[in-house]
Amino acid sequence: MPANLAKTLLSPDNHSLLMIDHQYLQMLTIRSHDASEVINHAVALVEAAAIFEVPLLTTTAFKERQGLVAPLAEASKAVKPIDRTTLNSWEDPRIVDWVEKTGRKKLVIAGQWTEVCVAMPVLSALDAGYEVYVVTDACGGASREAHDMAVKRMVQAGARPITTWVYVSELQRDWARAATAEKVTKLFAQRGGAFGQGLLWEWDLLDLKEGTR
Known part of the structure; x- marks a missing residue:
């Protein structure tokens, strides 16, 4: 029997978007991608979320020392980031509470670094019963290997890899x-x-x- 595409594909009303730690220090240490491309893709995701009215949350770590990269901060200025100390954002109850309050069981995630601050909440959200999509070209790791191994680990656990322009196209349809x-x-x-x-x-x-x- 063919897959039920309405359930498999993302749509504006069936998911929320979580953008994790697209900050200057993390971006300076990215070696898996060109940092400018990661920033461009991250901003595109946020702008798409605004167009389609998708619930959006941004997070930071130690924001008093480093903020979101400027283009992303501008694109998401209507959203107040949650600042945290946990490496795994899923261990911050404010973030889990936000996800739960959206009432949506699909969660799209992108962030820095892929192998730590993305992989941990993705694995945790999967354990909590969410369908998780990782936007791989809006993430970056300390090395290509670190990024690739993190993506493989998440996929093996059940996450669904996607890229920025596939995401936007899927919402427009x-x-x-x-x-x-x-x-x-x-x-x-x-x-x-x-x-x-x-x-x-x-x-x-x-x-x-x-x-x-």
Whole structure:
């Protein structure tokens, strides 16, 4: 029997988004990815969450010494980060309480570092019965191996890997959804690199701009 896609795919009303510790010190130590790409993807996730009205929480560690990276802080300024001391954010009851209050059993997570501050809450949330999706290109680790092994460990435990533009596409799903189509197209164009520019070109070719559908 084919999978029930309505249950398998993410939609704006079935998940919440948790962004963990996209801060300057962590970003300076990232060696698994280009830090600018991680920042760009993190901001794209937050902007997509705003477009689709997905519940969003950001977290920091020792914020008095380092804040969120500026583009992410600007994109998420409507959200007050939870500052904590625990390596595993799932051990902070404020964060678990926020997740529970959303009433949503799917949880999308991205953050720094993949092998510590992402892997621990992902594994904990899985143990707590949540369906967890990890946005791998909006995460970064101390080395490529550290990142890759963390992703493998999370996947083996039941987490579902996803990337930024797959996430955005999954939420839009249909360009006939005019309420978000133009904003999503602009998001792709601004932050999607060559892929985003290709989409914009295709959009022009198909004459799908505002007011044509």
